[in-house]
Amino acid sequence: MRKILLIGAGKSASYLIKYLLEKSKEENLKIIVGDLNLDNAKKLIDNHENAEAITLDVFDKESRQNAIQKCDIVISMLPARFHIEVARDCITFNKNMVTASYISKEMQELDEAARNKGLIFMNEIGVDPGIDHMSAMHVIDRIRDAGGKMILFESFTGGLVAPESDNNLWNYKFTWNPRNVVVAGQGDAAKFLQEGTYKYIPYNRLFRRTEFLDVEGYGRFEGYANRDSLKYQSVYGLDHARTLYRGTMRRVGFSRAWNVFVQLGMTDDNYTMDDSENMSYRDFVNAFLPYSPTDSVELKFRHALKIDQDDMVWDKLLELDLFNGQKAVELKKATPAQILLKILMDSWTLSPEDKDMIVMYHKFGYELDGKKHQIDSTMVTLGEDQTYTAMSKTVGLPVAIATLAILNKKIVTPGVQMPITREVYEPILKELETYGIAFSEKEVPYLGYNPLNL
Secondary structure, X not given: OXXXXXXXXXXXXXXXXXXXXXXXXXXXXXXXEEEOOHHHHHHHHOOXXXXXXEEOOOXXXXXXXXXXXXXXXXXXXXXXHXXXXXXXXXXHOOOEEEEOOOOOHHHHOOHHHHHHOOOEEEOOOEEOOEHHHHHHHHHHHHHHHOOOEEEEEEEEEEEEEOHHHOOOOOOOOEOOOHHXXXXXXXXXXXXXXXXXXXXXXXXXXXXXXXXXXXXXXXXEEEEEEOOXXXXXXXOOOOOOOOEEEEEEEEEOOHHHHHHHHXXXXXXOOOOOOOOHHHOEHHHHHHOOOOOOOOOOHHXXXXXXXXXXXXXXXXXXXXXXXXXXXXXXXXXXXXXXXHXXXXXXXXXXXXXXXXXXXXXXXXXXXXXXXXXXXXXXXXXXXXXXXXXXXXXXXXXXXXXXXXXXXXXXXXXXXXXXXXXXXXXXXXXXXXXXXXXXXXXXXXXXXXXXXXXXXX
């Protein structure tokens, strides 16, 4: 049997394993799932005859290399920073490798070695990055084939709660890594290209400069800019495009309310707060406000942020129980971001019956025969339950399909790469459609870059 080694049995691995197990008989596969927590691996393979769960510590060189040597291809679903050790072993033992993570500098440095050995190291083959690359290049290449010239590209992705589980004022719950939500946008200013001009949005303004997006059947969303919208400009062959913008999607109103935390400094992850373990939620909020012998924390808060008591933002903040003097932080030497995360987890953790949703939206502007055109393309995927989530489906299925394609020599180009070539994206997108991950396209009047609030 051909052996596939999957390292990491986290939340994103459920659909990936399900797909491979369903294909295991006809494709003569044995799926070996290695995880530090053996119970996680066992749960996902569910005693399948063509699967085996093993304890695998990625930092245990001997056991890691032993597992890699015995397989035909490796899938790493570890946190991104741990892929490199697996990748180096794959070079040593001549194994192809697949990950859903961004290509790191260290991974890119293995490109020559991989090419020399004829090995495929497929990265960025999840949802974002992954499906965003493939769906974008599918349309961009089609426009070019018809003689069109790309002048605008915008792309947005959001991991959100499904409409039937959307029951809080923020219209949001954590469907992926909660910490990434709290610290999103920090660091360098967001950078994008608008009508031939470079634009920058510093962190303190990021959540007040949003773009509205309407998705048929699901209503209106808003998008805020990713840190570097130009990262894939050359990769996509868009060096001559006049507008490039990549962003994150939320429901309308989220960003305005979130900006309150940004302005107060509650999302800062660069310093720790003294005596944080003895703070209440109310104490935490009060730590960012000026002293007053008479005014309440609520009054100081509203005054500092200029929030009226009948403002929906105020209702959203009250819903989080921010001003509760009885709930304890209970985190020692915690950063503001860590404390805010703990508070948010009380309200934004998915309930067992909740479902998640992935939404993606692309805008393609192009010139053809002297006229300007625009195509809007959208994709919505809903989760089934807390195991087979929309996130695990849109991350895991592209990984699984690519792995099998490499194993069956349908993808043959060697090197460290992402899924931007026809060899990769055409068959994968076609198969994803059979699982309900499909894009809906419509021709709309070309309006150029949407200047709303930007």
